[in-house]
Amino acid sequence: xxxxxxxxxxxxxxxxxxxxxxxxxxxxxxxxxxxxxxxxxxxxxxxxxxxxxxxxxxxxxxxxxxxxxxxxxxxxxxxxxxxxxxxxxxxxxxxxxxxxxxxxxxxxxxxxxxxxxxxxxxxxxxxxxxxxxxxxxxxxxxxxxxxxxxxxxxxxxxxxxxxxxxxxxxxxxxxxxxxxxxxxxxxxxxxxxxxxxxxxxxxxxxxxxxxxxxxxxxxxxxxxxxxxxxxxxxxxxxxxxxxxxxxxxxxxxxxxxxxxxxxxxxxxxxxxxxxxxxxxxxxxxxxxxxxxxxxxxxxxx
Numbered sequence: 067x068x069x070x071x072x073x074x075x076x077x078x079x080x081x082x083x084x085x086x087x088x089x090x091x092x093x094x095x096x097x098x099x100x101x102x103x104x105x106x107x108x109x110x111x112x113x114x115x116x117x118x119x120x121x122x123x124x125x126x127x128x129x130x131x132x133x134x135x136x137x138x139x140x141x142x143x144x145x146x147x148x149x150x151x152x153x154x155x156x157x158x159x160x161x162x163x164x165x166x167x168x169x170x171x172x173x174x175x176x177x178x179x180x181x182x183x184x185x186x187x188x189x190x191x192x193x194x195x196x197x198x199x200x201x202x203x204x205x206x207x208x209x210x211x212x213x214x215x216x217x218x219x220x221x222x223x224x225x226x227x228x229x230x231x232x233x234x235x236x237x238x239x240x241x242x243x244x245x246x247x248x249x250x251x252x253x254x255x256x257x258x259x260x261x262x263x264x265x266x267x268x269x270x271x272x273x274x275x276x277x278x279x280x281x282x283x284x285x286x287x288x289x290x291x292x293x294x295x296x297x298x299x300x301x302x303x304x305x306x307x308x309x310x311x312x313x314x315x316x317x318x319x320x321x322x323x324x325x326x327x328x329x330x331x332x333x334x335x336x337x338x339x340x341x342x343x344x345x346x347x348x349x350x351x352x353x354x355x356x357x358x359x360x361x362x363x364x365x366x367x
Contacts, residue, residue: 147296148289148296149289149294151296151309151344152286152288152289152294152311153286154344155339155344155345156282156283156285156286157282157344158343158344158345159278159281159285160282162278162345164277164278165359166234166236166277167186167275167359168186169186169189170186170190171186171359172190172360172361172363173186173234173275173357173358173359173360174358174359174360174365174366174367176356177272177348177352177353178352178353179196179198180194180195180196180197181193181195182194182195183360183363183364183365184204185204185206185232186232186233186359187230188207188231188232188233189206189207189208189230191204191206191213192206192233192363193364200218201218202218203215203218203219203220205228206230207229207230210228211225211226211227211228212225212227214226233273233274233275234275234276235275235276235277235280236276236280238270238280238283238284239280239283240280240282240283241286242283242286242290245283245287246287249263253266254266254269260291260313260314260315263291264313264335268335271284271346272348272354272357273357275357285346288311288337291313294311294312294313294314296309296310296311296312297309297310297312297336298310300336300338302338302347302350302353303338303347303350303352307341308338308339308341308347308350309338309339309341310337310338310350311336311339312334312336313334313335313336313337315334336349336350337349338350
């Protein structure tokens with residue numbers, strides 16, 4: 067039997083009172099309505115008690131919820147804002163033009179003080195030039211062997227075991243979860259290192275060509291890093307207003323510790339995006355640079 071049925075049974079068994087029996091209660095009711103003080107809540111409590119423990123339990127649950135969520139406190143907006151920026155960056159990647167290179171071509175990347183030509187499939191010799199200095203060969207891997215480079219020169223007739231490292235990474239994951247697993251499995255530092263994660267993400271963003279789906283997954287995976295902060299007053303390397311994502315420092319790191327990929331004494335690593343399209347623009351001091359496809363080493367767009 068439920069609570070309401072029990073109430074009905076109690077009422078059915080009780081005799082109806084006559085007018086004289088109701089008179090004192092009517093007088094108290096009228097006095098309570100016309101009195102300047104509010105009616106005591108204790109009268110309502112007895113009514114709830116007739117309905118059993120369900121109503122009381124619900125009221126207690128509501129009261130507990132109100133107690134646990136103070137009215138004037140708002141959750142910090144930093145986390146969701148950072149996730150939103152990187153999510154919009156991922157969406158932009160999926161709508162941007164994309165050209166799939168041929169295996170015999172090269173990925174040309176230019177940033178401040180650096181040029182690099184990398185083999186699309188990793189089997190052909192590339193080149194790197196730092197600061198306008200002497201070009202250095204990036205040996206390709208053919209049939210499991212690669213030329214040995216000493217200094218800036220290839221050692222004639224000497225090879226070593228290798229695995230091709232293609233510049234066009236069509237093999238990378240296309241979901242955030244799978245990309246996170248890839249970053250964990252191929253981390254350049256200790257497992258869980260914030261610095262290593264920052265370097266690995268930057269390397270893939272700045273000097274590799276990924277499919278749009280993989281590049282979008284990379285931004286989504288980066289959004290899972292705890293401690294990301296939005297920088298709203300940042301400017302890109304040309305001085306134009308932008309929106310930035312500040313990479314977190316490792317737990318316990320001193321304020322002077324360098325962020326991922328930065329020298330000692332430099333500021334926090336910030337990924338900069340166009341505030342309207344959310345295209346990745348590089349950092350406040352360095353543009354994302356040119357990344358394009360060319361037919362041979364030494365060719366520039």
